[in-house]
Amino acid sequence: MILSMTGFGRAEGVFEGKKISIDIKSLNSKSFDLNIKVPLRYKEKEFEIRKILNDRIIRGKVDCYINLENLEESSDVKINKNLIDSYISELRKIADDGPDFEYLKMAVRLPDAITSRPDELNEGEWEALAKIVNSALDKFQEFRKTEGAILHEELEKNIQNIESYLSQVLPYEEVRINAVKERYEKTLKEFENLDETRFYQEMAYFTEKLDISEEKVRLSQHLKYYKEVMDTEDFNGKKLGFISQEIGREINTLGSKANHAEIQKLVVKMKDDLEKIKEQTLNVL
Numbered sequence: 001m002i003l004s005m006t007g008f009g010r011a012e013g014v015f016e017g018k019k020i021s022i023d024i025k026s027l028n029s030k031s032f033d034l035n036i037k038v039p040l041r042y043k044e045k046e047f048e049i050r051k052i053l054n055d056r057i058i059r060g061k062v063d064c065y066i067n068l069e070n071l072e073e074s075s076d077v078k079i080n081k082n083l084i085d086s087y088i089s090e091l092r093k094i095a096d097d098g099p100d101f102e103y104l105k106m107a108v109r110l111p112d113a114i115t116s117r118p119d120e121l122n123e124g125e126w127e128a129l130a131k132i133v134n135s136a137l138d139k140f141q142e143f144r145k146t147e148g149a150i151l152h153e154e155l156e157k158n159i160q161n162i163e164s165y166l167s168q169v170l171p172y173e174e175v176r177i178n179a180v181k182e183r184y185e186k187t188l189k190e191f192e193n194l195d196e197t198r199f200y201q202e203m204a205y206f207t208e209k210l211d212i213s214e215e216k217v218r219l220s221q222h223l224k225y226y227k228e229v230m231d232t233e234d235f236n237g238k239k240l241g242f243i244s245q246e247i248g249r250e251i252n253t254l255g256s257k258a259n260h261a262e263i264q265k266l267v268v269k270m271k272d273d274l275e276k277i278k279e280q281t282l283n284v285l
Helices: 040-057 079-093 098-106 121-166 169-189 196-210 213-232 239-258 259-282
Strands: 007-015 018-027 031-039 062-068 076-077 114-116
Touching: 007 121, 018 121, 031 040, 040 062, 040 121, 098 196, 121 169, 121 213, 121 259, 169 259, 213 239, 239 259
Parallel strands: 031 062
Antiparallel strands: 007 018, 018 062, 076 114
8 A cells, every 4th residue: 555655634632621732744754753842741751652653654754743722720830938938037137127028029039939830740641642642643644545545546657658658669679670680781782701690790799789678578577566566565665666766777778778769759758757756656655
């Protein structure tokens, strides 16, 4: 199955007055490259979140944003009145007489005068967070499948185009070899005292160098193998990339041996479709 490396997924949930929203998006990359933004409250779980994302996304340049919004009013601030009173009393002893308000301004800046007391992350909230992460990933994967189906259709069309151009080479190939033979025979008649046996040996050697039957067979096999891997293997992007390189080698050799204008035109068309295949394959997971 073809899966695209491009994906997007979003999920939201509420847990005990806290709204959690998660956005995940990705582009193609040679490896798993994650940029994640996690609220301070969930920093302790960042490693676990990264592992969930890595296990399910596999590969791609990924951005994950986790946002937290408090829906209920809460008082996480504690004013340590007794400690502040002690600070003020001590300040009076060492400072000139002054209004208590000035001492208060100094006291509240001293250590532990005002503290925050956020409730700790409990197992229930972590389970809720993990569930929302996986929900966003489910939508993300559906997006990848949809994009992958489009990629599959385009790749199959380009492979079929190359196969069609390859089948059109045959009639020109026969014409080309006959033209070479006629040219050699005409040259033979223009000279006297030539070693005819040696001449035909050279012609046979040159004709063999122009032979493209092996390249055609290998190219046909590579195209068939590409389709097979595309239809039967998961996470096949890298493998398809390697096969497309082999397809390119055979097309290039075909072009260098062509020695015929019409075959060269077909080779150019093959290269055009191959470039599309390579570009599309870069986005296959």
